[in-house]
Amino acid sequence: MDRIPILRMNEFLLVTIQVDMHDRLAMTLQDDLTEQIVRHRARGVLIDISSLEVVDSFIGRMIGNIAAMSRVLDAETVVVGMRPAVAITLVELGLSLPGVRTALSVDKGMDLLRTSFHGTPNGAS
Amino acid sequence: MTEHETRPIRSSEDVVIVRQLVRAWAIRLGFSLVDQTKIVTAASELARNTVDYGGGGIVRLEALSDGRRIGLRLTFEDKGPGIEDLALALKDGYTSGGGLGLGLGGAKRLSNDFELVSKPGEGTRVSITRWR
Numbered sequence: 001m002d003r004i005p006i007l008r009m010n011e012f013l014l015v016t017i018q019v020d021m022h023d024r025l026a027m028t029l030q031d032d033l034t035e036q037i038v039r040h041r042a043r044g045v046l047i048d049i050s051s052l053e054v055v056d057s058f059i060g061r062m063i064g065n066i067a068a069m070s071r072v073l074d075a076e077t078v079v080v081g082m083r084p085a086v087a088i089t090l091v092e093l094g095l096s097l098p099g100v101r102t103a104l105s106v107d108k109g110m111d112l113l114r115t116s117f118h119g120t121p122n123g124a125s
Numbered sequence: 126m127t128e129h130e131t132r133p134i135r136s137s138e139d140v141v142i143v144r145q146l147v148r149a150w151a152i153r154l155g156f157s158l159v160d161q162t163k164i165v166t167a168a169s170e171l172a173r174n175t176v177d178y179g180g181g182g183i184v185r186l187e188a189l190s191d192g193r194r195i196g197l198r199l200t201f202e203d204k205g206p207g208i209e210d211l212a213l214a215l216k217d218g219y220t221s222g223g224g225l226g227l228g229l230g231g232a233k234r235l236s237n238d239f240e241l242v243s244k245p246g247e248g249t250r251v252s253i254t255r256w257r
Contacts, residue, residue, distance in 0.1 A: 093231035
């Protein structure tokens with residue numbers, strides 16, 4: 001597998017990372033997401049990392065980069081589903097992902113994106 | 126169980142293989158999920174350094190016992206350019222490459238024992254141990 005699929009749902013892009021990514025795959029995802037935010041005029045990006053057993057400094061940097069790039073492109077990024085052991089390790093590693101919005105589940109993450117875009121979690125403006 | 130194992134690390138795909146191998150060893154040695162995650166993450170940082178800065182090398186995995194405790198020691202070795210200033214290399218935020226500069230210091234924090242030996246022009250050996 002040489003690409004992580006990106007799904008489009010209205011004005012949002014959804015990514016579920018289900019493989020242990022090598023570094024080039026992570027860089028490709030970062031580039032693909034940035035390109036698709038612009039192409040689809042996306043307003044939000046939801047990244048589900050609930051399958052990831054490890055987030056090291058490289059993946060952490062990629063997540064931070066995606067959040068920063070999407071902000072510059074007028075979109076919000078929410079990272080959802082981080083495992084507790086991953087959160088503990090990430091902070092001890094020295095990465096607290098400043099500027100990255102997080103939610104515990106895909107549902108909560110979607111609510112967060114809809115609220116920041118529509119003003120309400122159910123999508124009505 | 127074999128008491129030690131050595132694997133080459135040459136590419137970013139090998140870094141993924143090292144993560145999986147260390148995970149399998151940590152599970153077999155009975156580490157908790159948090160401890161597994163810590164040593165696998167530390168291994169990922171050091172394996173990447175071996176590729177990016179050392180030009181490739183090897184990792185050696187060893188099961189240890191001091192009579193009371195079980196431990197897992199990982200030793201990463203390369204014959205790359207080596208590190209001029211060890212204290213600087215361990216400092217958070219310092220990088221001679223394009224990374225965040227958290228690899229070495231982070232791996233040290235995620236381990237119980239840490240040993241770094243490097244000679245400019247000869248290579249680098251980093252050894253970490255996590256005790257159960």
